Amino acid sequence: MKDDEDLKMTSALFDDVAVGALHLKNRLVHVATVGNYGLDGLPTEELIAYYARRAKGGVGLIITEGVSVHPSSQPNPTIVHAYDPAAWPGLVRLASAVHAHGVPICLQLWHVGRQQLWGPVGSPWGVSAAPDALSGVVPHVMSIAQIAELENAFVDCAVVAKEAGFDGVEIHGAHGYLVTQFLSPWSNTRADAYGGSPENRMRFLRNILQGIRGACGAEFVLDLKLSGSEFVAGGLTPDDTRGIIAALEADGLIDVVGISQGNFSLSLERHVPDMHFPPAPFAGVIAQTRPPQTKTPIIAIGRVMDRRTAEELVANGTADLIGMARALISDPDLPSLWRVNDDAHVRDCIACNVCWGAIHAGKRMLCIHNPEVGAEQSWEPAQRAAAPRTLHVVGAGPAGMEAAWVAASRGHRVQLWEAAGELGGQLRYLAALPGLGEYGGILAYQQARMGEYGVEVHCGHAVTRDELKAWAGQDDVVVVLATGSLPQPYPRVLAALEPLAPDDDRWWTLGAAEGDAIVFDEDGGYGAYGPAERLLALGYRVSIVTSRTDIGANLDYLSRIGLQRRLREAGVPVYTGMQPEAVTSEHLRIKDVYSGKPMMLAKPALTVWAGPRVANDALAETFGRNGGFLNLIGDAVSPRKIVSAIHEGQLLGRTL
Ligand SMILES: Cc1cc2nc3c(=O)[nH]c(=O)nc-3n(C[C@H](O)[C@H](O)[C@H](O)COP(=O)(O)O)c2cc1C
Numbered sequence: 001m002k003d004d005e006d007l008k009m010t011s012a013l014f015d016d017v018a019v020g021a022l023h024l025k026n027r028l029v030h031v032a033t034v035g036n037y038g039l040d041g042l043p044t045e046e047l048i049a050y051y052a053r054r055a056k057g058g059v060g061l062i063i064t065e066g067v068s069v070h071p072s073s074q075p076n077p078t079i080v081h082a083y084d085p086a087a088w089p090g091l092v093r094l095a096s097a098v099h100a101h102g103v104p105i106c107l108q109l110w111h112v113g114r115q116q117l118w119g120p121v122g123s124p125w126g127v128s129a130a131p132d133a134l135s136g137v138v139p140h141v142m143s144i145a146q147i148a149e150l151e152n153a154f155v156d157c158a159v160v161a162k163e164a165g166f167d168g169v170e171i172h173g174a175h176g177y178l179v180t181q182f183l184s185p186w187s188n189t190r191a192d193a194y195g196g197s198p199e200n201r202m203r204f205l206r207n208i209l210q211g212i213r214g215a216c217g218a219e220f221v222l223d224l225k226l227s228g229s230e231f232v233a234g235g236l237t238p239d240d241t242r243g244i245i246a247a248l249e250a251d252g253l254i255d256v257v258g259i260s261q262g263n264f265s266l267s268l269e270r271h272v273p274d275m276h277f278p279p280a281p282f283a284g285v286i287a288q289t290r291p292p293q294t295k296t297p298i299i300a301i302g303r304v305m306d307r308r309t310a311e312e313l314v315a316n317g318t319a320d321l322i323g324m325a326r327a328l329i330s331d332p333d334l335p336s337l338w339r340v341n342d343d344a345h346v347r348d349c350i351a352c353n354v355c356w357g358a359i360h361a362g363k364r365m366l367c368i369h370n371p372e373v374g375a376e377q378s379w380e381p382a383q384r385a386a387a388p389r390t391l392h393v394v395g396a397g398p399a400g401m402e403a404a405w406v407a408a409s410r411g412h413r414v415q416l417w418e419a420a421g422e423l424g425g426q427l428r429y430l431a432a433l434p435g436l437g438e439y440g441g442i443l444a445y446q447q448a449r450m451g452e453y454g455v456e457v458h459c460g461h462a463v464t465r466d467e468l469k470a471w472a473g474q475d476d477v478v479v480v481l482a483t484g485s486l487p488q489p490y491p492r493v494l495a496a497l498e499p500l501a502p503d504d505d506r507w508w509t510l511g512a513a514e515g516d517a518i519v520f521d522e523d524g525g526y527g528a529y530g531p532a533e534r535l536l537a538l539g540y541r542v543s544i545v546t547s548r549t550d551i552g553a554n555l556d557y558l559s560r561i562g563l564q565r566r567l568r569e570a571g572v573p574v575y576t577g578m579q580p581e582a583v584t585s586e587h588l589r590i591k592d593v594y595s596g597k598p599m600m601l602a603k604p605a606l607t608v609w610a611g612p613r614v615a616n617d618a619l620a621e622t623f624g625r626n627g628g629f630l631n632l633i634g635d636a637v638s639p640r641k642i643v644s645a646i647h648e649g650q651l652l653g654r655t656l
Helices: 045-056 086-101 146-164 178-183 203-216 240-250 268-271 283-289 308-315 326-330 334-339 354-360 400-407 426-431 435-453 465-472 492-496 504-507 526-538 557-569 617-621 642-655
Strands: 017-019 022-024 027-029 061-068 105-110 168-173 222-225 256-260 297-299 321-324 392-394 413-418 454-458 475-480 485-487 516-521 541-546 574-576 578-583 587-592 598-602 606-610 614-617 630-634
Touching: 017 492, 017 617, 027 334, 027 557, 045 061, 045 086, 061 086, 086 105, 086 630, 105 146, 105 222, 146 168, 146 203, 168 178, 168 203, 168 392, 178 203, 178 222, 203 222, 203 240, 222 240, 240 283, 256 283, 268 557, 308 321, 321 326, 321 598, 326 334, 326 354, 400 475, 400 642, 413 606, 426 435, 426 526, 435 642, 465 617, 492 578, 492 606, 516 526, 526 541, 526 557, 526 606, 541 578, 557 598
Parallel strands: 027 061, 027 321, 061 105, 105 168, 168 222, 222 256, 256 297, 297 321, 392 413, 392 475, 413 454, 475 630, 516 541, 516 606, 541 574
Antiparallel strands: 017 022, 485 614, 578 587, 587 598
């Protein structure tokens, strides 16, 4: 999409736009993003620095992550407790840090209801005695008095936000959390004034909004986030959502509405659509939720990551504002870069969902290829090298390429050596697999930066020990060994089948076929499932065998739903808790790892062994691992994930 001449027109994205009493400098909105940077219910300086950095990048409006409005909503200890006076000074600092960059900020008010997924204790309060779809937890069903207590809690926290200097609040009414639980006939089976008719189901939300308007005044922005569709039978549909927006607008209770999708049922896959989805996959749903002649600005949310898509959503009237979570994690400067038509310098989000996976595992948020994320407080622009040196980077996978461009940007003379004919290492194989093409975005970004900073690239040249020794004898020469990893040998019992590894060069020449194929997943991620989907596309009848309890164990939960869906749609048999035992003339015998019981499968025409890898560090032995001028990074140290390789490459590039 980049470099198109017609993108160079004056962009409607950078119009001034009114949202309630606010005037935004552009239509780009940072939508709520929990980073798990809070601590014991308090905002930390790291959390504040994360937002200040996004404000500095030129976004039009910041909506914060969800903050808890009441002690009965305890998602996890990193979530800020807006109801707790101890958190208020931090909230003041947060609002003023964002205002310092001329950007308005709304605090997202959140109650998880029955979707209290992470807190091991504490009894979740909910609407009805129906289980949460993900955890299975049945909540305590709130009395009318408790509902009133929560309505007041939302209003009280909005007052806190106003006093702390926020320009408004967003009520989190999306994704199946408490407000959705009231709105949705799927989760609300109450027979009292809060259940039954649409009006009754809206009562909780309406009382909150009325309370906030009354307490905070008309100038204080009221933003509402809704799921356009819950995508569950009996749940909220786009028509329902449109009705809710129209009714609240008629009563003057909302200034702006953000539309995302799904809840914590299997529709969670649509909530943060990963790279298998096309851009803005739910634009149609968003358009359907928009009431005709509405004056309330609508924020389109969901995998809007490139400027063309953003422009189109505004131009065709789907939305007035463009909401982005992941694209601004990946590159906070995206708005400033788009403003000057410099799309080429945007570090594009690849929708890998490493960020979402981390926070839902209770870890701090990080980004696969923006190592600054979570480190904004101390992150400095890379400094010019005091004494430029010559760097030989051996290996052009993600670690080597990152180290190469970062070091070159600091003034070092960098030569990059790659034994293969092309750049990319394992990423090159991954990016060629169905649904995984966006991984190529990482390479494209690194390659562009290498070009910009003059890295000299030598592909098809395997560096030898003698070359290393010669470099060691030169002044001011540093070697970075980023030679990646190699597949560990497959089990001997599979020798007759000669399994392919995920990065076997035979992949490039594989043609269409109709035979049986078996993919052994001892990887838990796309190392197994990318090849499996490639084989399906080629026409193979694919089966999966894994010794693990489940498939895709190393993917985030949301991407695992997508993986399960695709494999099931394709009718792929999955054998969990099984490992290969023997190959006979007609069969492959696999064994149950728990009971030892065997099972016979037809001998496949092709097998893939996606298993553990081993560091490819033989060159390091030339000097010993601490050979002074030799630095190891990425899988050459220990085989890990792409995120580790890139972060390590960046850090080394900054410090050499
Ligand atoms: C790491 C992460 C944290 C999120 N935290 C929140 C949150 O606190 N509140 C919320 O309403 N949505 C949250 N979301 C969902 C986003 O606001 C947004 O609806 C979703 O990511 C789709 O937008 P995107 O494609 O621009 O990422 C989060 C998403 C991510 C990736």
